[in-house]
Amino acid sequence: MTNGTLAMIACPILEDEMIYSILNDPEDKRIYLLRNKNTSTLVPKLEHHNIDYINIDEKDFLKGTVRIADDGYSIVIWMMDLGLHSDPKHLGEAIRDELTRIDGRVDGVALYYGLCGNGLLGIIDWCKESLKTPVTIFKGSDGKICDDCICVPLGGSDNYLKLVRRYPGVMYLTPAMACSQDDFLSSQEMFQGIEMTGMTRDEFMKFMLDLADYKYALKIDTGMGDQEHFQEECERFVKRFNLQLKRLEPEWISTETADRIYSEAKSFLKD
Known part of the structure; x- marks a missing residue:
């Protein structure tokens, strides 16, 4: 005990x-x-x-x-x-x-x-x-x-590097990231000083995704978190930023x- x-x-x-x-x-x-x-x-x-x-x-x-x-x-x-x-x-x-x-x-x-x-x-x-x-x-x-927070459900840095090579140029979405996407985006360092650009946060995010040629978001289903709303929140994210949704193969998850x-x-x- x-x-x-x-x-x-x-x-x-x-x-x-x-x-x-x-x-x-x-x-x-x-x-x-x-x-x-x-x-x-x-x-x-x-x-x-x-x-x-x-x-x-x-x-x-x-x-x-x-x-x-x-x-x-x-x-x-x-x-x-x-x-x-x-x-x-x-x-x-x-x-x-x-x-x-x-x-x-x-x-x-x-x-x-x-x-x-x-x-x-x-x-x-x-x-x-x-x-x-x-x-x-x-x-x-x-x-x-x-x-x-992406490295964690993959089991460590080595698998994370393999994922980046397998799926370059994508946004990664775990349940917590997707279901708290507004708070998550607000917390990112890239949005510091955004008011100087004259853009809203979403406009700036779209601009950066286009600049980096991001076309997909990758759904990383850990089996944890808010499973009831995970899919719809992923769909909201890709619609919001003009991306397409892919699902990571289950064997990646750990x-x-x-x-x-x-x-x-x-x-x-x-x-």
């Missing part, structure tokens, strides 16, 4: 992998959700899967005024702002700040992120040097940190990185 507290610090685009991890672990656990503005897409998914959770205020938890049970296995979910991706350097600084704030308050941390434009380059080495609490992140079997991050993070806790 596992004893201790695991923190899951997550990007909303990778919350489906986090839910997958929770659902596929049969061990009894308490789930605590830190209430903030970044949980709007997560809460319906938790409820859809009948995952019981205790809602606690983020600020109260960080101030230490909320007690996490010290017996048995507890998970604290802390959702981050998707908008941090608009500036990879700021993303890296923000995640380091939050890890510092939670250091010593939990027994291990699973960081549901990739490198994200190299904003988190060197993050694990920094954690080992700066924190008492062990931290892990999405990695392939070779130990390389996953590049981004839960390897999701299984690995959770297993390693849980190993930080006591049996």
